[in-house]
Amino acid sequence: MIEQLMDEIEIEPERYELTAGPAYHFELGEMRRRDFFRVLGGGLLIVLALKDAPAQQESGGGGRRGGSPRPVEIGAWLHIAEDGTVTAYTGKAEVGQNIRTSLTQSVAEELRAPVSTIKVVMGDTELTPYDMGTFGSRTTPDMFPQLRKAAAAARETMLDLAAEGLKVERDSLLAADGKVTHPATRRSLSYGELSKGQKIMKAISAASLSPSGEWKVAGKPLRKINGRDIVTGRHHYTPDVKLPGMLHGKVLRPSAFGATLASIDSKEAEKLPGVVVARDGDFVGVVAPNEETVARAVTAIRAEWKATPQVSAKELFEHLRKTPNLPANAPTNPSTGLPTNPPTGLAESLAAAHQKLERTYTIAYIAHAPLEPRAAVAEWKDGKLTVWTGTQRPFGVREELAGAFRIPETSVRVIVPDTGSGYGGKHSGEAAIEAARLAKAAGKAVKLVWTREEEFTWAYFRPAGVIDVTSGVNKDGVITAWDFHNYNSGNAGLRPVYAIQNQRCEFHRSDSPLRQGSYRALASTANHFAREVHIDELAASLKMDPLEFRLKNLKDDRLRAALEAAAKAFGWGKSKPAADHGFGIAGGFEKGGYIANCAEVSVDRASGKVKIVRVVTAFECGAIVNPDGLKNQVEGSVIQGIGGALFEAIDFADGKILNPRFSRYRVPRFSDTPELETVLLDRKDLPSAGAGECPIVALAPAVGAAIFDATGVRLRSLPMVPGGLHS
Amino acid sequence: MNHIKAMRVLELQVNGTKRRVEIDGERSLLSVLRGELDLTGAKYGCGEGQCGACTVLIDGRAARSCLTQAASVEGKQITTVEGLERNGDLHPLQEAFLAVDAMQCGYCTAGMLMSGVGLLKKTPNPTDAEILRAMEGNVCRCGTYPRIVAAIRRAASGDKAAKGGAQ
Numbered sequence: 046m047i048e049q050l051m052d053e054i055e056i057e058p059e060r061y062e063l064t065a066g067p068a069y070h071f072e073l074g075e076m077r078r079r080d081f082f083r084v085l086g087g088g089l090l091i092v093l094a095l096k097d098a099p100a101q102q103e104s105g106g107g108g109r110r111g112g113s114p115r116p117v118e119i120g121a122w123l124h125i126a127e128d129g130t131v132t133a134y135t136g137k138a139e140v141g142q143n144i145r146t147s148l149t150q151s152v153a154e155e156l157r158a159p160v161s162t163i164k165v166v167m168g169d170t171e172l173t174p175y176d177m178g179t180f181g182s183r184t185t186p187d188m189f190p191q192l193r194k195a196a197a198a199a200r201e202t203m204l205d206l207a208a209e210g211l212k213v214e215r216d217s218l219l220a221a222d223g224k225v226t227h228p229a230t231r232r233s234l235s236y237g238e239l240s241k242g243q244k245i246m247k248a249i250s251a252a253s254l255s256p257s258g259e260w261k262v263a264g265k266p267l268r269k270i271n272g273r274d275i276v277t278g279r280h281h282y283t284p285d286v287k288l289p290g291m292l293h294g295k296v297l298r299p300s301a302f303g304a305t306l307a308s309i310d311s312k313e314a315e316k317l318p319g320v321v322v323a324r325d326g327d328f329v330g331v332v333a334p335n336e337e338t339v340a341r342a343v344t345a346i347r348a349e350w351k352a353t354p355q356v357s358a359k360e361l362f363e364h365l366r367k368t369p370n371l372p373a374n375a376p377t378n379p380s381t382g383l384p385t386n387p388p389t390g391l392a393e394s395l396a397a398a399h400q401k402l403e404r405t406y407t408i409a410y411i412a413h414a415p416l417e418p419r420a421a422v423a424e425w426k427d428g429k430l431t432v433w434t435g436t437q438r439p440f441g442v443r444e445e446l447a448g449a450f451r452i453p454e455t456s457v458r459v460i461v462p463d464t465g466s467g468y469g470g471k472h473s474g475e476a477a478i479e480a481a482r483l484a485k486a487a488g489k490a491v492k493l494v495w496t497r498e499e500e501f502t503w504a505y506f507r508p509a510g511v512i513d514v515t516s517g518v519n520k521d522g523v524i525t526a527w528d529f530h531n532y533n534s535g536n537a538g539l540r541p542v543y544a545i546q547n548q549r550c551e552f553h554r555s556d557s558p559l560r561q562g563s564y565r566a567l568a569s570t571a572n573h574f575a576r577e578v579h580i581d582e583l584a585a586s587l588k589m590d591p592l593e594f595r596l597k598n599l600k601d602d603r604l605r606a607a608l609e610a611a612a613k614a615f616g617w618g619k620s621k622p623a624a625d626h627g628f629g630i631a632g633g634f635e636k637g638g639y640i641a642n643c644a645e646v647s648v649d650r651a652s653g654k655v656k657i658v659r660v661v662t663a664f665e666c667g668a669i670v671n672p673d674g675l676k677n678q679v680e681g682s683v684i685q686g687i688g689g690a691l692f693e694a695i696d697f698a699d700g701k702i703l704n705p706r707f708s709r710y711r712v713p714r715f716s717d718t719p720e721l722e723t724v725l726l727d728r729k730d731l732p733s734a735g736a737g738e739c740p741i742v743a744l745a746p747a748v749g750a751a752i753f754d755a756t757g758v759r760l761r762s763l764p765m766v767p768g769g770l771h772s
Numbered sequence: 773m774n775h776i777k778a779m780r781v782l783e784l785q786v787n788g789t790k791r792r793v794e795i796d797g798e799r800s801l802l803s804v805l806r807g808e809l810d811l812t813g814a815k816y817g818c819g820e821g822q823c824g825a826c827t828v829l830i831d832g833r834a835a836r837s838c839l840t841q842a843a844s845v846e847g848k849q850i851t852t853v854e855g856l857e858r859n860g861d862l863h864p865l866q867e868a869f870l871a872v873d874a875m876q877c878g879y880c881t882a883g884m885l886m887s888g889v890g891l892l893k894k895t896p897n898p899t900d901a902e903i904l905r906a907m908e909g910n911v912c913r914c915g916t917y918p919r920i921v922a923a924i925r926r927a928a929s930g931d932k933a934a935k936g937g938a939q
Contacts, residue, residue: 139902143876268873276869277856279854280814337796416817418816713917
């Protein structure tokens with residue numbers, strides 16, 4: 046049955062950056078202009094992998110027409126050199142989520158080889174199999190088993206070869222520690238001796254995988270595998286890459302979003318030593334021998350831009366609500382079978398409710414602000430383009446580059462050095478395209494590093510949103526009706542985990558004044574905020590304990606377990622340490638993980654300052670791969686979540702970002718960090734899910750509930766207290 | 773207007789070695805370290821002294837190299853993250869970062885280390901409040917703050933070398 050063979054994931058509609066048009070339409074001077082189209086359409090379904098069908102070609106997360114199939118031969122994924130060095134290949138990118146380490150564990154576990162002998166080549170379009178991209182928390186559920194399968198098949202091949210070489214029964218052999226041993230005669234052959242460094246062309250067979258309960262390397266803490274390179278400064282991120290004769294590039298940015306170039310005078314800039322100004326339509330860029338000169342040259346260009354009036358932050362929410370410009374719930378999530386029409390009974394049950402509650406919640410645009418800004422080094426050689434860049438989608442950027450320069454993808458190589466984070470914000474190849482365009486103009490390799498201001502302005506944002514919730518409860522505290530409408534922020538996490546008989550949950554696309562796209566956990570944070578704050582409001586109006594109210598309306602045992610674990614560790618139900626403190630709880634699920642947060646806040650009534658004192662998190666994502674790496678991800682999600690919960694917001698007017706700097710856009714710092722306790726629930730009976738996203742979704746509503754508990758003030762907008770409680 | 777700045781030779785003391793660079797007078801120390809001396813450990817993060825990714829030690833004190841004119845630190849001892857390791861031995865704070873996995877993407881790590889080493893040189897056994905005060909100007913977007921605090925505590929309470937270490 047095809048349904049049983051396929052894992053399907055939906056590309057959520059709020060991944061706007063994947064379906065946006067190209068950033069530039071280059072004339073490319075001598076080249077004939079022709080329009081090209083992006084092959085990624087909206088809302089497409091992606092066939093990720095064929096389960097248990099080793100002999101068939103897997104579609105490898107193709108995600109586009111003509112996407113390369115996932116190779117079936119072991120050698121595409123794993124190579125054993127004559128000296129025993131094992132190299133694994135994956136198109137995933139390391140952006141701080143520590144998958145270089147967890148994927149090493151997957152190979153070590155199944156191959157039975159020491160961690161120190163394993164190297165993972167990641168995100169190099171020339172060397173690694175095609176991969177759709179590092180997003181959607183897919184690495185652990187998808188690439189982790191893929192490399193396990195490849196490593197297990199390689200181990201079986203080593204056993205076959207050893208049986209032949211030692212002329213013994215295969216069953217009498219043991220694979221361990223990078224070699225095959227015949228215990229009866231104490232003879233052994235190392236993997237290197239067996240492979241002789243040759244590529245293993247055998248297909249990945251249905252080799253038996255170690256059950257997670259028997260894991261020896263996976264499932265245990267392992268420190269960051271290249272940590273030493275990081276702490277010594279030896280690791281080269283993209284901005285650290287240097288090529289011989291390389292020049293530095295910079296783009297002249299328009300005065301506002303969508304502005305077109307009216308006139309330009311670059312004479313002064315061109316007087317600077319070694320400066321070349323390149324123009325291609327509205328694209329104007331400069332190259333120079335060093336970054337100071339290039340910055341000075343861009344400043345020296347006199348340009349006039351034609352801009353049009355645009356929606357500003359102060360009229361944003363009204364604008365989003367009145368401009369749903371696409372059909373509700375398009376595309377609908379087929380796996381949930383979301384109803385698009387109000388179910389019969391919704392209006393009746395609202396009318397019949399003991400209590401009805403109607404509330405609106407808003408969510409501001411926020412920036413990912415990865416500490417490493419977008420950067421690229423591009424080099425053309427014999428018609429072939431090589432680009433080093435920090436991206437979560439090496440193959441996606443290859444496609445963008447091929448499109449921009451109208452060359453075949455086989456003429457483009459994208460290499461992704463382990464990158465200074467992304468959080469869903471590095472799915473696109475702007476810097477790569479700009480560097481490549483300038484390298485083409487200069488005839489030399491070009492490095493281009495975005496300034497912080499450029500990163501804050503010309504990347505994409507987490508979508509803003511307006512969420513209307515209308516609900517009804519009966520006298521016993523059972524939610525009987527739920528009508529939930531999200532304008533603009535997205536579809537992820539739209540549906541409640543609560544068992545509500547009459548419900549309608551809809552996402553309405555709106556006209557966004559700012560460029561928007563994926564962000565860690567997508568719209569799930571917005572939807573959880575609205576839902577869980579609303580739940581807290583219902584509990585308060587019924588004078589019920591918010592935990593008890595949730596448990597009463599919950600059918601999902603995994604979330605129940607997370608809520609109970611968090612409540613227990615937090616001491617839920619105990620009295621507050623002081624009158625100006627408050628406790629709050631919230632929970633949810635996303636990307637296969639289950640999360641519950643309990644938060645304690647203190648509020649200084651005089652100044653209005655809100656401090657998150659303590660956060661307890663319970664998290665469950667199936668069988669744990671690397672407990673300490675997982676804990677690090679959960680803690681990081683909670684801390685990053687503090688920014689969006691309390692104070693992060695992009696301010697903008699008329700096509701300009703008004704706070705494109707860390708001095709004007711506040712991100713969480715050391716002093717914002719609460720006391721953290723993380724409870725990891727290890728479900729060895731369940732497959733491992735990813736964990737980079739889910740743990741961010743429930744923090745804001747837990748904190749909001751705690752602020753209400755402390756002050757009686759209900760906050761319904763993210764960020765909740767950008768200027769303190771009095772703002 | 774004249775954009776061509778006068779070139780001059782600077783003599784910088786970096787990680788215990790004398791380095792001569794010919795640059796125009798207005799370049800930042802960060803730009804010279806990265807662009808001329810191939811010391812790319814210090815990172816650009818914001819260019820306005822708000823994120824701390826570019827932190828180095830100048831005469832033992834943590835300083836933002838993006839806001840420091842290279843010409844202003846002639847004759848001073850400059851230490852970058854590359855200078856913390858001695859004869860293959862990591863600085864105790866580097867060891868502590870590894871021991872508690874005080875990093876995710878690692879882009880902030882060099883700056884965190886330099887701010888932390890600067891703190892430990894001045895205050896060998898810092899209180900939590902002193903740690904927060906010294907580190908507040910360093911941003912980690914991945915949110916590894918509690919681990920970085922744990923690493924600083926660990927290095928402070930560990931062997932005495934934590935306080936000597938780098939210049």
